[in-house]
Amino acid sequence: MKGPVPVSGTPRGTDAPRDSGAPFDWDAPPAAPDPGARQRPAPDLPWAQARRTARRSGGHPLPTLDLDLCDALGHALAQPLVARTDLPPFDTSAMDGWAVAGPGPWRLHGRLLAGQSPTGPLADGTAVRIATGAQLPPGATAVLRREHGAVERREDGEGGALLHDRAPHPAAPGRDVRPRGQECRHGEPLLPAGTSVTPSVLGLAAATGYDRLTVHRRPTVELLLLGDELLEAGPPRDGLVRDALGPLLLPWLDACGARVIGRRMVKDDLGLLRDALRHSPADVVVTTGGTAAGPVDFLHQALTEVGARLLVDSVAVRPGHPMLLAELELEPAPAPGTPARRVVGLPGNPLAAVAGAATLAVPLLRALGGHADGSPRRVPTAAELPGHPRDTRLLPVRLTEQGAHPLAFDGPAMLRGLALADALAVVPPGGLPAAVPVELLAVPGR
Numbered sequence: 001m002k003g004p005v006p007v008s009g010t011p012r013g014t015d016a017p018r019d020s021g022a023p024f025d026w027d028a029p030p031a032a033p034d035p036g037a038r039q040r041p042a043p044d045l046p047w048a049q050a051r052r053t054a055r056r057s058g059g060h061p062l063p064t065l066d067l068d069l070c071d072a073l074g075h076a077l078a079q080p081l082v083a084r085t086d087l088p089p090f091d092t093s094a095m096d097g098w099a100v101a102g103p104g105p106w107r108l109h110g111r112l113l114a115g116q117s118p119t120g121p122l123a124d125g126t127a128v129r130i131a132t133g134a135q136l137p138p139g140a141t142a143v144l145r146r147e148h149g150a151v152e153r154r155e156d157g158e159g160g161a162l163l164h165d166r167a168p169h170p171a172a173p174g175r176d177v178r179p180r181g182q183e184c185r186h187g188e189p190l191l192p193a194g195t196s197v198t199p200s201v202l203g204l205a206a207a208t209g210y211d212r213l214t215v216h217r218r219p220t221v222e223l224l225l226l227g228d229e230l231l232e233a234g235p236p237r238d239g240l241v242r243d244a245l246g247p248l249l250l251p252w253l254d255a256c257g258a259r260v261i262g263r264r265m266v267k268d269d270l271g272l273l274r275d276a277l278r279h280s281p282a283d284v285v286v287t288t289g290g291t292a293a294g295p296v297d298f299l300h301q302a303l304t305e306v307g308a309r310l311l312v313d314s315v316a317v318r319p320g321h322p323m324l325l326a327e328l329e330l331e332p333a334p335a336p337g338t339p340a341r342r343v344v345g346l347p348g349n350p351l352a353a354v355a356g357a358a359t360l361a362v363p364l365l366r367a368l369g370g371h372a373d374g375s376p377r378r379v380p381t382a383a384e385l386p387g388h389p390r391d392t393r394l395l396p397v398r399l400t401e402q403g404a405h406p407l408a409f410d411g412p413a414m415l416r417g418l419a420l421a422d423a424l425a426v427v428p429p430g431g432l433p434a435a436v437p438v439e440l441l442a443v444p445g446r
Helices: 047-057 199-207 245-255 270-279 299-305 350-368 416-420
Strands: 064-068 097-100 106-112 126-130 142-145 149-153 161-165 189-191 212-216 220-226 259-266 284-288 309-313 315-318 324-328 341-346 377-380 392-400 403-406 423-427 437-441
Touching (some): 047 315, 047 324, 047 350, 097 106, 189 199, 220 245, 220 270, 245 284, 245 350, 270 299, 284 350, 299 324, 315 350, 324 350, 341 350, 350 392, 350 423, 392 416, 403 423, 403 437
Parallel strands (some): 106 126
Antiparallel strands (some): 097 126, 097 142, 106 161, 149 161, 309 324, 324 341, 377 437, 392 423
């Protein structure tokens, strides 16, 4: 799509024939429908339905892999994570101090550091210096914190030292002890299949004894940036504009569980675009621009020529409504179980492209990668959130204790509001008053 898309109304060229590569005549009447043309989905699909369609189009998650922990980050668990040990695996000290047995004062005997095994049980009335994380000896009843203990050197001929409790309250049984199995027991389910593997998940898996995880393969993505007007470096000049979507989308798609294997610019040429779609090595091709019906918007025609099937062809959402989702059967036929290639067509305007990615690309990629659906996040509105008369609106907002506040610079070609935003608010047609719940979508990097 070339040029800004107005918040309401029809973009210039929307009624133009989408399958013509000839020079565009702005004054020509709309072409008559072709009775033999491939059936297209209904235009302006409701926003929630479009997201469901994208999720369902992912079908079954991609095949599983058995990966080292260090390689599993960003994947989704293909099997539940089940505890392989008790956590902690033995009674441990939660503080630096002394492990004590029974009431004080206590006779002191030696010390225990983390990683050392006790040499024997602790007799009643005795104590041993202990470090945080060290295993408690059998017979220990509590841990006396270092700051609460006072050591008295004995001068009665028996040698040694006595430990006294100076805490405000006596060391009750179990104080500052992490008992075995406090966090989980061996065989206990910890996380369900479909959980996204985050650094915290890796830590939990390692703590409970895993060296490898069974996960779903991450979907591969190729990003095609369409248009003659794009610059890869420097400021805009001579009618050319800087590509903002490559730097924005690449890390976002990666954070959504994809593995980006390519990024390239494609000129406004039907043949180049058709070949790029047909020969891409990726599971999902994400394009920017060319989704409307302007004079060089060739995406629909290219999809037709490669035999793609449109699943979504525009969505009732602002910004970003001329977005699309298509399915392309691969030739030659791939190995059994290999899914059809998906194509997500995003508008060319930056905020409109973000809206398209949040609507279609994110649900699709998470479904292919086996990531479970999370519960929608909702917060109250802190002020009125303006909406579109007929369509859902995705509005950049910042979050405070009071709730969601709308941000300025929210036009389809703008990124300034998005750069300040904590989320995108899903505003239904007509807008929302203050102090009512609103659904939030994550924005890149948040």
